[in-house]
Amino acid sequence: GAGVSQSPRYKVAKRGQDVALRCDPISGHVSLFWYQQALGQGPEFLTYFQNEAQLDKSGLPSDRFFAERPEGSVSTLKIQRTQQEDSAVYLCASSPREWSTEAFFGQGTRLTVV
Amino acid sequence: AQSVTQPDIHITVSEGASLELRCNYSYGATPYLFWYVQSPGQGLQLLLKYFSGDTLVQGIKGFEAEFKRSQSSFNLRKPSVHWSDAAEYFCAVVGFNAGNNRKLIWGLGTSLAVNP
Numbered sequence: 001g002a003g004v005s006q007s008p009r010y011k012v013a014k015r016g017q018d019v020a021l022r023c024d025p026i027s028g029h030v031s032l033f034w035y036q037q038a039l040g041q042g043p044e045f046l047t048y049f050q051n052e053a054q055l056d057k058s059g060l061p062s063d064r065f066f067a068e069r070p071e072g073s074v075s076t077l078k079i080q081r082t083q084q085e086d087s088a089v090y091l092c093a094s095s096p097r098e099w100s101t102e103a104f105f106g107q108g109t110r111l112t113v114v
Numbered sequence: 115a116q117s118v119t120q121p122d123i124h125i126t127v128s129e130g131a132s133l134e135l136r137c138n139y140s141y142g143a144t145p146y147l148f149w150y151v152q153s154p155g156q157g158l159q160l161l162l163k164y165f166s167g168d169t170l171v172q173g174i175k176g177f178e179a180e181f182k183r184s185q186s187s188f189n190l191r192k193p194s195v196h197w198s199d200a201a202e203y204f205c206a207v208v209g210f211n212a213g214n215n216r217k218l219i220w221g222l223g224t225s226l227a228v229n230p
Contacts, residue, residue: 004157033217042118042204042220043158056215091158101146101208101218105157 002026004106006092012112013082021077021109025094032075033103034067035091043091049075050098082113116141116209120221127195128229135190135224137179137205146208147188148218149179153201161203164188175199200228 005024013019025032030051035043036059046065048056051072060067064082069075079086089110093103117140127133139145149161162173169181179190188205202223209219 040222042206042222043218044220045217048215048217056217058215059217093158099216101206101216102148102160102163105150105159107155107157 004092004094004104006090006106006109008109009107010110010112012114015083015113016081017113018078018080019082019111021079021090021111023075023077023092023094023106025073025075025092026096026104027073029094029096029104030098031095031100031103032069033093033095033101034075034077035093036061037089037091037108039088046077046090048099079111082111084113087111087113116145116207116219118205118207118219118221120203120205120224122224123222124225124227126227126229129197130194133190133192133195133199133226135203135205135226137188137190137221138186139188139205139207140186141207141209144183145188147179147181148206148208149173149177149188149190150204150206151175151201152204152223158204161190195226195228197228197230200226202226 032049034046037043045059049069064080066078089108091108093105095103119138147164150158164181205221206218
């Protein structure tokens with residue numbers, strides 16, 4: 001596609017429910033980042049993939065958060081047993097170069113946990 | 115540790131007026147600096163970046179920013195603001211975690227409102 005696509009755009013989950021957020025990066029992009037952006041805050045780094053390898057997951061807030069990119073293209077961020085503090089916009093970004101932080105962002109998925 | 119401070123949470127300017135958004139960073143070496151804009155319902159879009167060289171960098175949509183090492187600043191400017199510039203603006207610096215992996219460290223953002 002022409003840009004980074006994220007789905008769904010909006011997700012409402014009941015506390016304790018599992019959710020899966022999808023990111024379709026720009027075709028051929030090596031690097032893929034996930035960020036969490038709470039209301040009124042800047043994005044916070046969650047995890048980084050280089051092709052299918054998850055090279056940095058230091059930003060994942062707990063073991064309830066899990067990300068994968070099995071074929072080096074589409075990525076899924078999964079949150080298990082969601083809690084209210086997980087409510088945020090989850091941003092995905094991709095880049096054509098390794099480790100490049102000069103990335104193209106998707107529109108994000110707004111997760112609301114009720 | 116690397117950090118970014120955007121002192122102004124919210125700024126309102128009149129259309130046609132000049133704009134300066136402040137950004138201060140904390141970083142030991144020469145930083146890699148970015149400004150992004152986030153419009154309602156849109157993804158973050160890169161306005162401009164500084165890696166090295168000329169300290170005055172030009173970006174898209176008529177924006178520019180100046181890197182001042184002595185002040186640890188990277189302020190964003192525009193000579194004449196348009197109503198469509200109303201958005202959230204984020205300054206970011208490349209940081210490294212304990213594993214020496216590269217990532218962006220973001221400021222809290224400045225919300226810009228433009229009066230007609």
